[in-house]
Amino acid sequence: MTIEVSKKICMLGSFGVGKTSLVRRFVYNLFDEKYLSTIGVQVTQKKMPPVTLAKKSQAVAFKFILWDLAHIEKFNELIRNYFRGSNGALVVFDLSRSLSIQNPDVFLKPFKETNPDSKIIFIANKYDLVEAEGPVVEEFRQFAKSHQVPCFMTSAKSGDNVEKAFNKLAEMILEAE
Amino acid sequence: MNKNKAKNADAELQRLRDLLLGADSDFARIRSELEHLRSQFADKEAMIASLNPLLTDLLERTISDNKEDVAEALAPVMGEAIKRQVVETREEVVDALYPIIGKTIRKSVAEAMSDQFSSVNKKIENTIRRSFLPTWLQAQLLGMKRADLLIKGSLPFRIEQIFVIHSETGLLIAHVSADEHENGNGVDQELISGMLTAIRDFVAHAFQSHDHDLQEIHYGQSKILLDLGRYAYLAVVISGYEPDNFYKDVGRLNQKIYNRYYRALRQFNGDLSDFVNISSPLRGFMDTYNGVAEAAEEKKSKPYLLYLFFFTVFLVLMFIGFVFLPGYWRDYKLQSAIGEKLTAVPHLQEQKLSYHCDDGKVVLGGQVSSFAVKARIDSLIQRVPGVRQIDDQIQVIVLPATEEEILASVQRRLAAYDSLPYFRPKLVVEGEALIIHGFVPDARLKRDIGLLLSEVHGIRVVTNNLVVLNASELVEVRSFLRENAIQFAARSAEFPPDQLNKLEAAVAVYRVFAREGAKLVVRGFANDYKDFSRNVLLSKERLDAVLGKLAEMNIAGDVVIPVSYGDKSPKLVEETIQQKSKTPNYRVEFDLLLGSN
Incomplete structure (x- = not known):
């Protein structure tokens, strides 16, 4: 028997990094070149395939409730409310832009403070726009390593690694249960 | 040579002549055909009649094959033309459309009004039926007119959906909908609960109202009522005008859910298996307000005549039971008690007795062999509790018996006393009299033996000379x-x-x-x-x-x-x-x- 468990997942990242595109690709398998900035928050859901861990007898199928948050300029209590109760977060970066202007600390620190047990994955999006395994990619890998967070090079446009990143997050949450 | 040349020239000339003259005749034919066509074209009705079948067929085929293209091509032109036509000849358009649209509107309005009246009637009925207090008294208590109270209670109202949402995560815990098949108009309930939570958080943050929560969201004729609990909040989507105390009832429902599931709510991690049957109270609440229960009840209570019949039969049975059954039961018990009493006495079974009871009166019948037996039966029955009266119709028939028969009968009866010490009675039979001598250990035994012998067949008188001599x-x-x-x-x-x-x-x-x-x-x-x-x-x-x-x-x-x-x-x-x-x-x-x- 499979039990269904809902998990709240936050999509974090600067404006235009492709959070909404990643969600659209993951949930609906769609991509649109048009850019529409997210206002506030947008909630979607995706049922994950059932997983059975060796140490657990029952199969678990996660239902990810994805909270796609708008760009966070400055942290405030409203953002904390949005974070509250999250089991995981995907922090999205744009590989075509410099990492130095995509400071994740503004939201990553409060997110961890709010949800100390939650799992985090870094996603370097727009992989299709940069040289494969080039210096930019290497720089990002080092950056993720410094934060001790697993990272994935994804392309919402092509769909590369998108599913993998979400599956990894599901696995990390399940292991921690 | 020259002759041949001249001959050829004539032939050429003749051909040219033929050509020229032939062209004249062709021109004349063509001209006449042209004239004919011109006359046909001038006759427009004939022209339309001839082209109509062809054009109709062609248009039908084109429209059928390219509906969207045709609509796209015609839309701007038609739209503009219709618009202009409507502006310019409004009255004519209205007159033209009235028979069709007017009828449709009338029908639609009539149906809507009928539904509304039916709803209002049902609501009024429910309002009156649901309360144990008379409406006039309720109106007095509320300080309003009875009519106002009834109208207020009869306004259309319906709970569309109820959500139970985890306050912190915004995850959906439970959801029920008035329409079982409805699924939020295609919107996922999880998304609604997430967005509602986000909106609640936004409002609280935006207006710095930490002490107050968002309680209602209005949209169109509907609204969402939010009732915040310790770990979860209820979002109740309603349409129409909510009755009095509805907010309090929603609060009670929330409290009920908290009382029943507080452990699961406190430890909620997205697993809904701990919330078994949470839909029941939500569904019950919804059905109560939407009148489903009343409707079901109403449906059930339709066979009034059948109920009336059963009720009448029940009353008759009850009447019979109350009036006759206790007496019958009492007499039955009395008869049993009399039977037990008589069968417990030896030798009485030999008598041909009959008896029946009627409301405490015992009617005795049959035949016995002696007056003593008759008297003894009377005495026994008199002592049975519940006997009000004895109608002794027992006949005493003393049949003649020989001395040997009498003595044999006496000895048989006295056999029960053989074990008594020094009880060796002396018996003397003198006609229908029996004299008994001897000693018995006590007076009661003397009496019993005397009574017993008085019942002997053929004996009218017993002289009991037994002497009481105790040990x-x-x-x-x-x-x-x-x-x-x-x-x-x-x-x-x-x-x-x-x-x-x-x-x-x-x-x-x-x-x-x-x-x-x-x-x-x-x-x-x-x-x-x-x-x-x-x-x-x-x-x-x-x-x-x-x-x-x-x-x-x-x-x-x-x-x-x-x-x-x-x-x-x-x-x-x-x-x-x-x-x-x-x-x-x-x-x-x-x-x-x-x-x-």
Whole structure:
């Protein structure tokens, strides 16, 4: 028997990094070149395939409730409310832009403070726009390593690694249960 | 040569001539056809008639194959044309459309009004039925008019959906919808709960209202009521006008859910398996307000006539039960008790009896063999609890019986008393009278035996001469008689004159009991000699001496039982063998035998 468990997942990242595109690709398998900035928050859901861990007898199928948050300029209590109760977060970066202007600390620190047990994955999006395994990619890998967070090079446009990143997050949450 | 040239030139000329003249005739034909066509074209009706089938077919095919293209191509032109037409000739358009649209609108409005009236009627009915207080009293208590109260209660209202949402995560815990098949108009309930939570958080943050929560969201004719609990909040989507106390009821529902699931709510991690049956209270709440329960009840209560019939039958049965059943039951129990009482008495079963009870009155019938039996039956039944009256219709039929039959019947009845001590009654039958003599240990037994014998078939009168002699009295009497034994001189059988008073005392006692059939036992003893036979002879001689004296005192021989023991009866003289050898046993003693044998 499979039990269904809902998990709240936050999509974090600067404006235009492709959070909404990643969600659209993951949930609906769609991509649109048009850019529409997210206002506030947008909630979607995706049922994950059932997983059975060796140490657990029952199969678990996660239902990810994805909270796609708008760009966070400055942290405030409203953002904390949005974070509250999250089991995981995907922090999205744009590989075509410099990492130095995509400071994740503004939201990553409060997110961890709010949800100390939650799992985090870094996603370097727009992989299709940069040289494969080039210096930019290497720089990002080092950056993720410094934060001790697993990272994935994804392309919402092509769909590369998108599913993998979400599956990894599901696995990390399940292991921690 | 020249001739040939001239011939060729003529032929060419002739061909040219033919050509020219032929063209003239063709032109003339073409001209006439052209004129014909021109005249046809001028006749427009004929032209349309001829083209109509072709064009219709062509247009139908084109539209059918390219609907969207045709619509796209025509839309701007048609739209503009229709718009202009409507503006310019509004009245005509209205007149043209009225028969079609007017009818449709009338029908639609009529249906909507009908639904509304039906809803209002049902609501009024429910409002009146649901409350245990009369509406006028409710109106008084609320300080409003009764009509206003009824109208308020009858306004359309419906709960569309209820969400139970985890406050912190915004995850959906439970959801019910008024329409079972509705799924939020295609919007995922999870998304609604997430977005509602986000909106709640936004409002709280935006207006810095940490002490107050978003309680309502209005949209169109509907609104969402939010009731915040400790760990979860309820979002109730309603349409219409909510009744009084609805908010309080939503709060109570939220509290109910909290009370039932507070552990699961506190530890909620997205697993809904801990919230089994959470939909039940939500569904119940929704059905209560949406009148589903009333509708079901109403549906059920339609067979009024059938209910009325069953109710009438029930009332009749109850009436019969209340009026007749207790009496019937009482008589049944009384009859059983009488039966038990009669069967418990021996010999009554032999009688041909019948009896029945009617409201405490016992009617006895049948035949018995004696008045005593009849009286006894009356007496027994009188003592049964619940008997109000006895109607004794028992016939006494005394059938003649021989003395042997009577005695046999008496003996059979007295067999039950065979084990009684010294109960050896003497029976005398004189015609239809029975006389009984003897001794019984107590007075009650004497009465019972008398009654018993009075029931003997063929007996009308019983003379009960039984004497009550209890065991201790008998012992005393026998002891007295033994103490008054006659003592003889050694080796003498001559009655000693000084012993006469003892004999007279013994005879006096005996005479008391002799009337009731007792017998005097006289026993002679002797151990004067060492020879047994001489002792036996001497004891007989002594016995005879006493019997002679008894005869002088008119004690008949048949009531005396003489016994000679010699010296071999220590048991009767209560002496041991050793004592016997030392103590002289020169006596004649008396004893009493109660009974005929």
